[in-house]
Amino acid sequence: MDRMNKENQPPLNENEARDDSVPEENGPVADSSDENAEAVSEQDRIIEKQAAEIADMKDKLLRAMAEFENMRRRSEREKLDAHNYAVTKFARDMLAVSDNLRRAIESIPAEARETEEVKHVLPGIEMTEAELLNILEKYKIRKIDAEGQKFDPNLHQAMYEIENPAVEPGTILHVTQSGFVIADRLLRPAMVGVAKGGKKASESRVDEKV
Numbered sequence: 001m002d003r004m005n006k007e008n009q010p011p012l013n014e015n016e017a018r019d020d021s022v023p024e025e026n027g028p029v030a031d032s033s034d035e036n037a038e039a040v041s042e043q044d045r046i047i048e049k050q051a052a053e054i055a056d057m058k059d060k061l062l063r064a065m066a067e068f069e070n071m072r073r074r075s076e077r078e079k080l081d082a083h084n085y086a087v088t089k090f091a092r093d094m095l096a097v098s099d100n101l102r103r104a105i106e107s108i109p110a111e112a113r114e115t116e117e118v119k120h121v122l123p124g125i126e127m128t129e130a131e132l133l134n135i136l137e138k139y140k141i142r143k144i145d146a147e148g149q150k151f152d153p154n155l156h157q158a159m160y161e162i163e164n165p166a167v168e169p170g171t172i173l174h175v176t177q178s179g180f181v182i183a184d185r186l187l188r189p190a191m192v193g194v195a196k197g198g199k200k201a202s203e204s205r206v207d208e209k210v
Helices: 002-008 014-021 028-085 088-106 116-138 201-209
Strands: 141-143 156-163 172-177 180-182 185-188 190-196
Touching: 088 116, 088 180, 088 185, 116 141, 156 172
Parallel strands: 156 190
Antiparallel strands: 141 180, 172 190, 180 185
């Protein structure tokens, strides 16, 4: 009976057949594309956020490393300064001893140096002065070699001027009191007498010919 009913039914046209077999284009397929786009957009936001966090952490790390390096260098510099300059006050006190020894040697007249008494004493004083200077040098305390040098306000203190046209103006002709440096710092300037004005000997001879 069912078979007979099916045979008696009119055939389906092409549109009705197509409607039964093809899904609607604007249905679930369009919804799936929107979900995929939202998922990609969310991933991009997560990646951007993580990249910003990484950049911020990198910047903080670099700053921390730079600060640590500055602290390390400052600590080394302070340690070196403490090593080089810890004896500064003691060194200044010892310079008074060196000055007294030098005055004692220079106070002996040339004729007196030939006497037996002075010949026995003077070498001992000179050896004591030399030993003291050697000990000071072990602590980086060095005597400034000033005589005959060009005047340097960073190392010398001019006490008076000396007329001497035979040398270039500003040349140190006499040292009243020796100066000292400790490491690379000035401990005490040398008290000096400096050549004043005038002309060099060669320039004077040229003038005389004219």
